[in-house]
Structures are given as C-alpha cells and as structure tokens.
Amino acid sequence: MVPPLPVDVVVLEPDDLPAALALLSRVWGLPPGTQFVELHMARALLLAGEPLLGAYHPGRAHDPDALVGASVGFVGTHPGGLHVHSHATGIDPVHQHAGVGAAMKRFQRAWALDRGIAEIRWTFDPLIARNAYFNLTKLGAVGAAYLPDVYGAMGDPVNGTDPSDRVEARWDLTAADGRPDPDLDALVAGGAEVILSLDGEVWRGTRLVPTLLACVPRDIVALRRTDPAAARRWRLAARDTIGRALDLGYGAVGATRDGWWVLQAGAGGAAGPGTGAAVGNEAE
Template sequence: MQIDIRPVTTYAEYRACEQLQQLVWGDEFVVPLNLLTTVQRNGGLVLGAFKGDELVGFVFGFLARTADGRLKHASHMAAVHPDLRDARIGEQLKRAQREFVLAQDLELMTWTFDPLLARNAHLNLHKLGTISRTYLRNVYGPEPELVDGILPSDRFQVEWWLVHSPFARPSADQVARSPLLNPTLDTPVQITHEPVVRLAIPADFAALQQHDPAIAQAWRYHFRAWAEAAFAAGYVVVDFVRAENYYVLVSADA
C-alpha cells in the first residue's frame, strides 16, 4: 500500500484532520482547523499520511520549552484511521516528524501516551527508541477521578532524543536476568534497586476496560503506584517487550 507523507496544506485536508479525530476519539477533544493552520504557519507541524487523496493519518506538534528552558518539539497528537492501524502508518509519520524537527536544529521531541496500552508502548519505546522518566496523573480528567466509572487519564511523558539518547538499552541477557517488579496485581510496591528491572502491563488493556472495568481500574492504580515509585528511585524506562508485555527500566545511577 502506497502512503504519501507530507504537510497538510488545504482547507479540505485540515477538515479531514478534524474528521479523523472525531472518528478516533469522538467529539470531546477535537483540535480545530483554525488552530492547526495557525500552528503550521508558526513553527509547528501538521503532517498528513495520504492514501491517494484520502487522509488516513496525521501528527500535530509545535515548538515548546523544557522546564530548564531548552527548545523542543511537543508532539501533541497522532491519529491513524482505525482500519489501517497495522499498516505502520503511525511509525512512518513519527519518523517523518523527526526529520522535520531535526531540520529545525532541535534534538528533543516529547509527547504523552497511556502506559497501559501495549501497542503504543511497543511503537514509542521499542521501535522509536524513546525513554520515559515522567509519570503524569489524570492529564485529561475526569475531575474528580472515576466519575461515572471513567478511569483517570494517566500518561507517560516520553522523550525522543533525536541525536543521542542519554540512556542505553541493556542487553537481552541483562533483561532476562532482571526481576519482574509486579508479577501480580496485589504485589506490594517495593523497589529492589537492581541495575535493570521489569514492570508488567496487561496484554490488552482496552479489552479489560470494556469487559472487566474493575480489573482495569485496579491496573490503573497498581501501575501508577509502581511507576511513580520506580521513577522516584531513579529508574528510567528504556524499552518495551511486546511478546511478554513488560517495560524495561534501568537505574540512572548505574
């Protein structure tokens, strides 16, 4: 399948970005075309994936700063048509976005994702080579948490260091010998301070949310507690192993 990756330019293409957002997420969080066009004209990026004339994916990001004042690219949104999620379009979009950011003489791109979604973890951590050392609670609500059974929108913030990552992945042997911190949902939080550790997530969290909301809720708070404790102890997420659905973390001190 031929996919053309290029900047969004026309009114119809920006409208297609709105429509794709509605298809993927519903009406609640749609970024309107007037904001998309303004960002595109002022140092940001709206990059589309086209199958012929049809927009089937896009990414949207803008210039931003880190807490210490470093310029970066903040990637806010990435969407792919649900029928094409296994066509590696998201990966193509992110790699094209990387080239755009490098051309601006920037070395860092950040974005957030739900750390319990294994598909996204595999793309972000394993394929693209991002890292994470920031856990954000309930980024998009609800407020208060668990209104009408809706789970809090916790996120990992990932850092994509485009030239040189500050943390290397451990060897396969190191990973195989590392402890799994949370083998069960009721495992009490206790950091072992090993050089490499693993942190598990469900194989299909979206299915849990639909078919077993109580277990999905338990996973949200279980993983929040473990991830926050690991980051506070100086660990950094550097990889995700899809076959067994666990994150690989290394000690920053090591």
C-alpha cells in the same frame, strides 16, 4: 502480520484540517460533530508554522479521501532548549499496525532536525502495551516522567473512566534508531526485579536494583469495556510501580509486545533512587 502501507507524509494545509481533525475524532471514538482538536486552534497552530501532518496514499497528498493518518504537534521548551511536542497522532483503524505511525514519526524527526531541534516528546498511556513497545523499543525513546491524571477525565471509548495517567516519552533524535526486543530471561538472570507482575501483584520490597520489570495487560482497551473496575486497579498498580520508579530517576528503556516494561536506574528525568527507597505501597 499486516503488510506495510506506503504513504506520503506532508505538512497539512488549511483546507486539509477538517478531514484530519475528523480522522482524529474518529480514532478516539468521539461522537459525530465533536472535535478532538478545535478547528480554530488547529488553524492557529498552522499559522504559527507548527508541524501538523497528514499521511496519504502515495501520490494523493491533500486528498481527503486518501488520508490515513494525522498528527498535531508544536514546538515546546524545556530547561535544555527546544523540543517538538507531539500532542496527538491517529491512524485510520483500517490501516493501523501497517507502519503509518512509524512513517509519520520519521517525518517529524526530519522536520525537527531541519530546524535544529534534536528531541521530540509526547505522552502515552502506560497501560497500552502496543504503544509502549512502539515508543520505547521500535523508536528507541525513553519513558522519562510519569504524569498522574494529566489531562483530567476524558471519557472517550479508548480511555474510558480511567484517570488519564501518562508517561512522557523523550526521543533523542541524534541517537540510534530503535532497540532490540528485551530479553526478559537474561534480565532476570542478571538480577532484574519484577515490580508489577502479570496478575497485577505489586512488589513490596524495600531495595531497588538497577533494572526493574513491570507488566501491563496486553489489551487494556478491551478490559476497560468488559471490566472497568479491573482496568482501574491496573491503573493504580502502574501508578504505584512504574510511576514511582520514574519519580525515582529510573527511565523506561524498552518494552515487549506483550506488555513487559524495562526500567533502568538513572535513565529517566528525575533524581536517582535513594538508598532503601521503595516502589510499593509500603513507601506511603
């Protein structure tokens, strides 16, 4: 267990941007001189008052040598009003899993609520188990929509050659923080169906039940390095199961540390499931 790292989270100033953008590029493994976000665009977002954030060692805010996390966000719109869209957050690999990301999300939350905004949205790769656990269980966001290949080819070391499928997380800032870790045995005993198993097998049933379970690899980033073809099969299996469930109105309402997703009927952003609908390939 990595001990928590105290940090000061602040809104970035223009002079902070080069170090923050370099950190994001380093986290995504981009070649030197390649920007994850272009400097001129980041400056424009700051001028517009958008939430570009930095996390620093305590008492050293705005010191580039003390920067451990950076986040780029902006205010977006949806039919119900406004939300903060958190585009990218990166934590120095030396300090990952030490609570820095949670501290940055708490600051984002306060920033949004101070402006009368009650929701934060962002996208994440459904195959990265640790991110699903953080987003759905630790924070308590809902995975509400599946976006196939939303960013196109990315080609960085984190994403590899996989299509850039993402799940949109929606975090209700007025709700209670976090959820208990899912009890998979209790869910199965209560009638939950497994639609994607640990060995990558896709469920072929034709009747959807209120609760669905899906498993993704514990470390897809390592699998992309060692077996890109297997990683791509997992991408398509997740699209065929988690993606279809979200399209049918299920919402992702929890995840375990080791890659199990919990999907609940009616908790997502699409229309509810129809009678006899299927999640597997047989629906094609």
